[in-house]
Structure formats: C-alpha cells, structure tokens
Amino acid sequence: MQKFDLITEFTEITPSAAIATADHGWKAKCLQRLVRLELPVPGTVALPARTVRMIAAGHPVDAGAILARFGPAPLISVRASPANPDWGGPATILNIGLNAARHQALCETHGETAADALYTRFVQSYAIHVARLDPDMFEDVKPGPGALTEVLRLYAYETDEPFPEDPARQLSEVLRSMARAWEGTSARLLRSAKGAPEDAALGLVVQEMAQGIGQGISGSGVIQFVDSVTGTQRITGRYLGQSQGRDALAAREALYLTRDPRGPSLEDTAPEIMTELIRHGATCRDKLREEMQIEFTIEDGRLSVLDAVRVARSARAGLRIAVALAEDGVISPREAVLRVEPRALSELLHHQVDPRGLRDVIANGIAASPGAATGRLVFSAEAAQGCAARDEDCILVRRETAPEDIRGMHSAVAVLTERGGMTSHAAVIARGLGLPAVVGASDLRLDAKEKRLTARDGRIFREGDVITIDGSRGEALAGAAEMLPPALDESFRQLLSWADEFRDIGVRANADTPADAATARRFDAQGIGLCRTEHMFFEEDRFVVMREMIFADSPADRASALARLLPMQRADFTELFGIMQGLPVCIRLFDPPLHEFLPATREGLRELAEALARPLSEVTRRAEALREVNPMLGMRGVRLGVVLPEIYDMQAQAIFEATIESAKRGAPIVPEVMIPLVSARREVELVKTRIDAVAAMVRTRAKADFDYKLGVMVETPRACLRAGEIAQHAAFLSFGTNDLTQMTYGLSRDDAGRFMNTYVQQGVFPEDPFHILDTDGVGELLLTGAERGRHTRADLKLSICGEHGGDPESIAFCRRAGFDYVSCSPYRVPMARLAAAHLAL
Ligand code: PEP
Ligand code: MG
Incomplete structure (x- = not known):
C-alpha cells in the first residue's frame, strides 16, 4: 500500500548539502553554518519537515539507512529543529543505540560506572518520552550499582516486553514519538501562544554522540562571550566533568569556565581547550554576525561543538551587542538600528528591577511610567514631604492623585495608585517627572486613614514598610528588589545617532x-x-499663585494675580x-481643568485659605461656585x-x-x-x-x-x-x-x-x-x-x-x-x- 512506503528522505549535513530553514528547521541550518565554519561538529543528518510529518502520520522510516551513515554501532542523539527556535519542540533524546552489547563495549572503554550511568539514563528517557511511561515510576531508583538492572526490570514490567535491543527500532520509535509529540494538542497550544502558525513545521536532526564521559578530560558545557544582562564582553558559562547534553546548566555543582572559587575551572584544567572555544566563539561572531552561545562536549580532551544558539539577552545587552557588532564592522549601522526593538529602549533610561533577582509581586496595575524605585510606603503628600526632608526615599500610594498630591509626587521616588489609566493625572505627571508609576492597581485595597495597604494575597503593608515599584512592568513588589542602573551610555547614544541618520x-x-x-x-x-x-x-511655592488667579472673582483681584504671574x-x-x-x-x-487645581479635601481648603489669607468660609464658597460637574468638559x-x-x-x-x-x-x-x-x-x-x-x-x-x-x-x-x-x-x-x-x-x-x-x-x-x-x-x-x-x-x-x-x-x-x-x-x-x-x- 502506498501509505506505508518506507521513508528514506534525509540529508547529511555537509557544507554543500541543500539544507533550508523552511524545510529542515533552524537547528539544522545553524549546524550547517557551523560545519561550513569548520567547527568540530559531530556527524549530523537532517530530516526535513515533510519526512517528519509522514512519520507522524504512520509511515515507517528507514532507520537502518540513517544509522548506516554513522559507521558501525554508533550512539546517536535526536533533537528538534523547528523553523523558529522560540517554538520549542520535543525533548532531545541522547544515547540511542545503547543495548546490552554496546553497554559491554562501553564498560571496557569507559569503565562500568560510566557505562551503567549512560545506559540507565537512556532507558529512563526512552521509557518516559517514547514508551510514555509515568516518570514517577523511577522515583525510587537509587543511582549507582543495581540502578541499570532495576530500570530495565521496571521497563519490562510496565510494557510487557524487554527493552528494545535493536538500534534501528530504537531510532525509528524515537523519531515517531517526537514527530507525534509535535502534533499533540498541548504542543500546538504552547507554540501558537508564541506566535507559531497553525502549520508550523518540525525538522529533526540526528547527531552522532560526543560522549562527554571518558577517561581523560571529559565533560560538557556551554560558553558565551558576552554577559546576557549587561551585554559587556565577558566569558560566562558552565562546565560539568563527566556529563552530557545540557547537564551543566542544570547542575549546581557545575563549575564556571574561568575563575571559580569552588574548584578548578575549565580554564585551569584545560587551557588549550578554552583557547579553542574562544577561537570558535570569535569565528561564530564574525561569520554568523551574532553573539552565540556554544554547546560543547569534551571527550578524552577532544572538543566537539554540538550546537550554537543566539545568546539570550536583556534589552540593554541587546543594544550593546548590536552597537559593538557594528563598531567592529561585523554588521552595518543600519542593521544595528534594526536589531534593537524601540520599545526595549525605555528599560534603559531608568533604574530597572534586575531580572535575575526575586520578584515578590503584591499588586498589578497599568505600567504608567517606566523605571523602578524602592522606598518606604507613605499614604499622603505630607508624609512624602516629611520623608524627603529626612532624605528618605518614599513611595506615595493614593487612591488617585489630586492637585494636593503634586508636592508629594515631587518628594516621592515612585507612585502607586489604585485607580486611573494611562492618561490620568498621576500617570501624566509621573511621566513628566520621570517617576516610575503604577496606576489602576485595582487588586490592592487601600485604607489611607489607617495607613494600610492590603495586597492581593492578603498581606498587609503599613506606612514605613519598604516596597518596590516596577513602572515598566506595572507591578508593586514587596521589599527592596535588586536593581540595575540606567544604561545611558555611549552605545545608547551611538545607536540613536545612527537612527537619526535614517x-x-x-x-x-x-x-x-x-x-x-x-x-x-x-x-x-x-x-x-x-x-x-x-x-x-x-511646584509648591507657585501653585498658590495659579490658584489665586483661578479663585479671583473680581477683575482687580485677577489683575493682581496676573501681575504676579x-x-x-x-x-x-x-x-x-x-x-x-x-x-x-x-x-x-x-x-x-479645574479639578486639577481646586482642593479636593477640607484640609486642602484650609491650606488654601491660609495661603491666600482669606477666610475659610470664603474660599469654600468660591470653590463650590467654581466646581464643575464635569471639569474635563468644562471651563x-x-x-x-x-x-x-x-x-x-x-x-x-x-x-x-x-x-x-x-x-x-x-x-x-x-x-x-x-x-x-x-x-x-x-x-x-x-x-x-x-x-x-x-x-x-x-x-x-x-x-x-x-x-x-x-x-x-x-x-x-x-x-x-x-x-x-x-x-x-x-x-x-x-x-x-x-x-x-x-x-x-x-x-x-x-x-x-x-x-x-x-x-x-x-x-x-x-x-x-x-x-x-x-x-x-x-x-x-x-x-x-x-x-x-x-x-x-x-x-x-x-x-x-x-x-x-x-x-x-x-x-x-x-x-x-x-x-x-x-x-x-x-x-x-x-x-x-x-x-x-x-x-x-
Ligand atoms: C492632549 O489632550 O492630547 C494633550 C496633549 O493635552 P493634555 O494631556 O494636557 O490635555
Ligand atoms: Mg488636552
């Protein structure tokens, strides 16, 4: 029957092979670029999306033919290669090809412990991702002697058949399960949330394993050459001896690549490998025109590059990287300008909550004015002024702001309001003053009289308690969050001056x-x-003159106020x-608009009467006379x-x-x-x-x-x-x-x-x-x-x-x-x- 034709369409990744992101996915394309740059990439075969779709639909795949590309008895891995890296994909499976015979051979070359650990790991991941067994069933398996026997026993018990020994069967089952996982409902939902189209395609790459486990210097890690948060040139990454895949990223005991107080870094133990990695990093930057994170493995002192992905970066790092690439002539200024998302700039102009730190969110609202600040809670303009007089940073919290609060806003480092929108009084004034502000935080409860704020989870904060306002994200956080300073540096100026040319x-x-x-x-x-x-x-000393003019009810009074203005x-x-x-x-x-200038409270009226040297009753009467039902549409x-x-x-x-x-x-x-x-x-x-x-x-x-x-x-x-x-x-x-x-x-x-x-x-x-x-x-x-x-x-x-x-x-x-x-x-x-x-x- 036509439907069950054996699929044999796959391509070995060589410098000249026809590999396209649209067909084979970004990872396959990226690996081909690394191969072209003569980086030590293990042998890799790419399956196009067409093939993967057919596999998902039930067509058998000629796994033997794929395996044959890797020489006798290979160990291989399979990775997802969607067209866009942000769309995710099924988990990587390592060490395919391991069976009793291969395990025996590994015992001789790598020692029993290493061989057992690799085989155990493969059986477990095959059981979970391919046979779809419950991960909990391995919970009680203790690492070490006996673990392998136990996982093989559990597998056989749950599936009613022994663990498959035939590498071709293992590979075809892995390919099938990954192809199907991509078609599953939850995977579809996840990627469509990230903007993937309905027909988003998945390619797969099959790669020869570089072990990372062995007698000499062996291990795996990731390295990058810029700091992801600041964008400055700095080697960062992790390395874990006797490990595979991305283990080093997850393991707490993984060491830094340079200078690690906890033990010898990779630079200490294998300086020549570090030199090689740095050289590869420079090649990638130059030729791929991007800062890349390199995933590598070392087996008996031999380096392999398994993958390279664009370094994840904060907005400030993104800008600095783009400008540095253009200044080094790697990309054009035009491209640098296009690489920076305009909205990302606002983060750089102000203090920002460090994304690496903890975020204890107590209220959400509208991100009305960007930046972040930490200070003591105050519930009135007077208290804010008091803090400023004591040189203490404070955060003014109000239901909404009124004219009386302007003095308080001047004295505060940030503003939080329960009501209001993007163009409300508090929002407009805060943006003008460059104060971080969150407005319309309707999930908090404010009791200004009791000087108490109840967070959405019921926690109570009182006057003097320290909170942080993140006006860029529209969040109030408990305590003092870690901060990054503004990044108005040379790179920032350079990028904008290029932008002005266009x-x-x-x-x-x-x-x-x-x-x-x-x-x-x-x-x-x-x-x-x-x-x-x-x-x-x-400003406080001038506000009263403005009010005097508004309050004047005779031409003579008005003339006198105007003469002062x-x-x-x-x-x-x-x-x-x-x-x-x-x-x-x-x-x-x-x-x-009169409501922005008339006192809203009795206290405000009293202050005004004092400032104008008029009786309170007269000021109150005049305020009443001026008051409008709808001041935004009034006089x-x-x-x-x-x-x-x-x-x-x-x-x-x-x-x-x-x-x-x-x-x-x-x-x-x-x-x-x-x-x-x-x-x-x-x-x-x-x-x-x-x-x-x-x-x-x-x-x-x-x-x-x-x-x-x-x-x-x-x-x-x-x-x-x-x-x-x-x-x-x-x-x-x-x-x-x-x-x-x-x-x-x-x-x-x-x-x-x-x-x-x-x-x-x-x-x-x-x-x-x-x-x-x-x-x-x-x-x-x-x-x-x-x-x-x-x-x-x-x-x-x-x-x-x-x-x-x-x-x-x-x-x-x-x-x-x-x-x-x-x-x-x-x-x-x-x-x-x-x-x-x-x-x-
Ligand atoms: C406006 O209405 O768009 C405007 C700029 O004026 P204001 O915000 O002061 O009303
Ligand atoms: Mg207007």
Whole structure:
C-alpha cells in the first residue's frame, strides 16, 4: 500500500548539502553554518519537515539507512529543529543505540560506572518520552550499582516486553514519538501562544554522540562571550566533568569556565581547550554576525561543538551587542538600528528591577511610567514631604492623585495608585517627572486613614514598610528588589545617532519645565512640541499663585494675580528658550481643568485659605461656585481664554518679552503659541486678535521686532471636522490625542482604568486607546483634520502631541499621514527616534 512506503528522505549535513530553514528547521541550518565554519561538529543528518510529518502520520522510516551513515554501532542523539527556535519542540533524546552489547563495549572503554550511568539514563528517557511511561515510576531508583538492572526490570514490567535491543527500532520509535509529540494538542497550544502558525513545521536532526564521559578530560558545557544582562564582553558559562547534553546548566555543582572559587575551572584544567572555544566563539561572531552561545562536549580532551544558539539577552545587552557588532564592522549601522526593538529602549533610561533577582509581586496595575524605585510606603503628600526632608526615599500610594498630591509626587521616588489609566493625572505627571508609576492597581485595597495597604494575597503593608515599584512592568513588589542602573551610555547614544541618520519624521518633546527641557535636550529632541504652561505652576511655592488667579472673582483681584504671574512666566520662557538654544518651542496657553487645581479635601481648603489669607468660609464658597460637574468638559482651554481674555494676554506678553530677551542673549527664537481645546473658528479669531495686539504692544514698548507663529491644538472631534476653516487662522495644527481619544469615545481619561482591562480582555478594544492610537476611529478624525487643514493651507505644519506621540505604532500612523513631527514625554524621545528610523528603513 502506498501509505506505508518506507521513508528514506534525509540529508547529511555537509557544507554543500541543500539544507533550508523552511524545510529542515533552524537547528539544522545553524549546524550547517557551523560545519561550513569548520567547527568540530559531530556527524549530523537532517530530516526535513515533510519526512517528519509522514512519520507522524504512520509511515515507517528507514532507520537502518540513517544509522548506516554513522559507521558501525554508533550512539546517536535526536533533537528538534523547528523553523523558529522560540517554538520549542520535543525533548532531545541522547544515547540511542545503547543495548546490552554496546553497554559491554562501553564498560571496557569507559569503565562500568560510566557505562551503567549512560545506559540507565537512556532507558529512563526512552521509557518516559517514547514508551510514555509515568516518570514517577523511577522515583525510587537509587543511582549507582543495581540502578541499570532495576530500570530495565521496571521497563519490562510496565510494557510487557524487554527493552528494545535493536538500534534501528530504537531510532525509528524515537523519531515517531517526537514527530507525534509535535502534533499533540498541548504542543500546538504552547507554540501558537508564541506566535507559531497553525502549520508550523518540525525538522529533526540526528547527531552522532560526543560522549562527554571518558577517561581523560571529559565533560560538557556551554560558553558565551558576552554577559546576557549587561551585554559587556565577558566569558560566562558552565562546565560539568563527566556529563552530557545540557547537564551543566542544570547542575549546581557545575563549575564556571574561568575563575571559580569552588574548584578548578575549565580554564585551569584545560587551557588549550578554552583557547579553542574562544577561537570558535570569535569565528561564530564574525561569520554568523551574532553573539552565540556554544554547546560543547569534551571527550578524552577532544572538543566537539554540538550546537550554537543566539545568546539570550536583556534589552540593554541587546543594544550593546548590536552597537559593538557594528563598531567592529561585523554588521552595518543600519542593521544595528534594526536589531534593537524601540520599545526595549525605555528599560534603559531608568533604574530597572534586575531580572535575575526575586520578584515578590503584591499588586498589578497599568505600567504608567517606566523605571523602578524602592522606598518606604507613605499614604499622603505630607508624609512624602516629611520623608524627603529626612532624605528618605518614599513611595506615595493614593487612591488617585489630586492637585494636593503634586508636592508629594515631587518628594516621592515612585507612585502607586489604585485607580486611573494611562492618561490620568498621576500617570501624566509621573511621566513628566520621570517617576516610575503604577496606576489602576485595582487588586490592592487601600485604607489611607489607617495607613494600610492590603495586597492581593492578603498581606498587609503599613506606612514605613519598604516596597518596590516596577513602572515598566506595572507591578508593586514587596521589599527592596535588586536593581540595575540606567544604561545611558555611549552605545545608547551611538545607536540613536545612527537612527537619526535614517528617520524622516521629526521628534520633539513635551516639556513643561526647565528640568524637562534639559532632559529633552539630553535625549536630542528637535524642539519642544508641547509646553503645558499650567504645569509650570505645579511646584509648591507657585501653585498658590495659579490658584489665586483661578479663585479671583473680581477683575482687580485677577489683575493682581496676573501681575504676579507675569514675571514668573517671563522668567520661565526665557530659561526654556535659553536651554533650547533656538530649537522650536511650542507653548500652549493655559488649559487648567479645574479639578486639577481646586482642593479636593477640607484640609486642602484650609491650606488654601491660609495661603491666600482669606477666610475659610470664603474660599469654600468660591470653590463650590467654581466646581464643575464635569471639569474635563468644562471651563478649560480656550474657553478660559475667551471668557477671561486677560489671562492669555498676560501669557502672550510673557512669551514675547522672553523672545526679545532671548534674542539679546544670542539665542533668537520664533516661538510657537498654541491655543488648546478649540472647537470653533471664532474661538481662534478672538484669541488671535488679542495676541496680535499684545505682540504689537510689546514691539512698540520694547522697540524691538520678533516673529511668532500661532497654532491650534486639535483635541475635540469638532476641531477635526472643521479643521479647514480653523486652519485659515493657524500656521500649525497639533493633535492632542489624549483629549481627542477621551472625547471620541466619550470615555473619561481619568476613569478608564477601572474597566480598561476587562474591555481589552473581552476584545471590545484591541488595546487601551489612551496608550495605542485608535487608528480606526480617532485616526479617521486625524486624517480628516489633516486633509481639511492642508486643503486650506498647503504649508500647514502637522503634528501630534498626545501621549501617543511616543508610541511606535502611532508614530507609523502619523508618518503615513504626512505629519511633520511627533511630540512625546522627554523620556519617550529615544524610543520615538528609533521607531521613526525603523519606519524609514
Ligand atoms: C492632549 O489632550 O492630547 C494633550 C496633549 O493635552 P493634555 O494631556 O494636557 O490635555
Ligand atoms: Mg488636552
């Protein structure tokens, strides 16, 4: 019958054999490369995926013909070779071919102990992986004399037949069981979780055993030439005498390859073999253009290389390896840029929890601001300030943050909130400050009054207890986790400067303060794309002046508050322009959502009354009068500018006077003034008329000239739809996708965290739209706005300045839409630069 044709299709791996990853798998291909490099690889035969599929379907395989390739009475191993190494595969089986006769021969060459150990091991792994017997049945077998007899007896007892003696039968059974294991449901599920396609194929490689057990220097190990965590050049690995396969990795008694305080390292016992390994490592790096981990065996002082795989690496090691390879001319700078995943960069900018250490997770939430920090738990801004005064690191835990907490956030090393999402107050402020933050950690219970936090497993943490916040993974950990410092080294700078040579969309930073601007410059942002001026007043001594202005209910009071604000703003802008040295700076006029500025508690009201020297009752009444049901949709942005135009007048005056001052100091600038939360053309007309008038007034008074650009922040759906007429009065449009997402979905950015996980898990949203731009809905509004705006004005500058500006997929969207630049938090600038380069390559 056709179905049972004997399968004979296999290929011996030689330098010229036709071996392809798609047919034979990555391991077969990799072994062929090693053979071509003349590394001492034992004889190997590759079975293509086609053959393996037929074996799984029941076709018999001509195992005798395979064995014949290895000379008389060989011992061999079979390994999985899927097309992609990440897809896993059935376990390797070693020592196939062992039987009574071969065991006897081994006793003579290698001694009885070694021969017994090898045979016992083979019988056990055959029993478990091929005959599918329960691994527990060998639990009571003691290693040493008698073990072999016992495992052979157990095998015969369980299977009702003696252990197979015929090597051809052993091999064909091994091949069949591995082929079938690949087709099994659990293997399918496992690999599809790792992205393998439904029809992912498995090749198999059959290799002559290099024993690792013998009289002279014998053993096995792995070696690599860079550190997997840091990426620095360093020999690491393990070696275990009298061992096989990857035993050395699992065994505690395995020794280091160089300098081991516990005993002689491989370098001590066999320096010439170490030299040989180092030479092979250099060959692999040069010719395979990658840092490889080499699996090797030594038998009686003779080295064999069994396999070489790409060194597993952390993000920081990945970057350093790519740059080092390019600097050594092994790969091109272009390839180095492409080898580093943009999202991986954010780990390098901050302290990071050492992946090698323990992680005792007490709560999960949204990874709102990357980095990690350890400190004592505090439950209020006052306590955080107290800690800072004592020079103690603290972590501020709040249900959600309010204006009063900003002082506390400044004093803390990290923030944890029970509520909130990617663009909530806590998240935005923490990213701006570069503080690690986890928000929306809804699996913890917070009792601020009792100063107590209950973790998801019921453990209780109190004020003063030490915890760690991992803002990169969205986890809170008990105790002080091991940390890695930021890796903003030369390699990092080099990679990004290569990336800049390729990219074709600008990258600016959202920077509100001189400190932010300095960070933006450090990361080579091409300017400031959004300066949220109300954030310039978040510091404690200034916050009160801002509040005074908001609280003023008579023109005289307001004028007096504005008169105090003017010099502060002028000094701010002068400093900002000085730091940016002529690079563009886009200043957004005030957009203070009132709930971010009004005290939320009685205590806060009392403090405010004190600061303003007003009776508490009056401050309370005014706060009540100002309080809005829905402040995010209330008297914000341009609405404030239209209703109380003197506020924007003051800001415009400060900007223009700073512009003149900057030119005097030798750093001329053309400031960009941006009007927030616009929804109608008339709003722009009203504000523009007044700002032009202020400009004229400043020019006359100072007897100096300057230019400026006026633009509109597009963050309401209506502004997108009416961008055509809005652009009549705007030199640029910048899409504020935080508010635009909030308003398009009708979804509060401060409350979304409460159900976002459920929504994403249930597939309602593919991703958190505050995190990754919703290209279908919000994106359509962006395209409409861009197209209508440019229709009116072909030279209209377009950009995005919402949090999405730092996200690689959103950047791709903006680039396709012909935007001039993206703007994101300073700490996301490097990622944006690299992502933009990837898009252009
Ligand atoms: C926005 O809405 O996208 C934006 C950048 O402004 P803010 O986050 O300050 O509302
Ligand atoms: Mg906004």
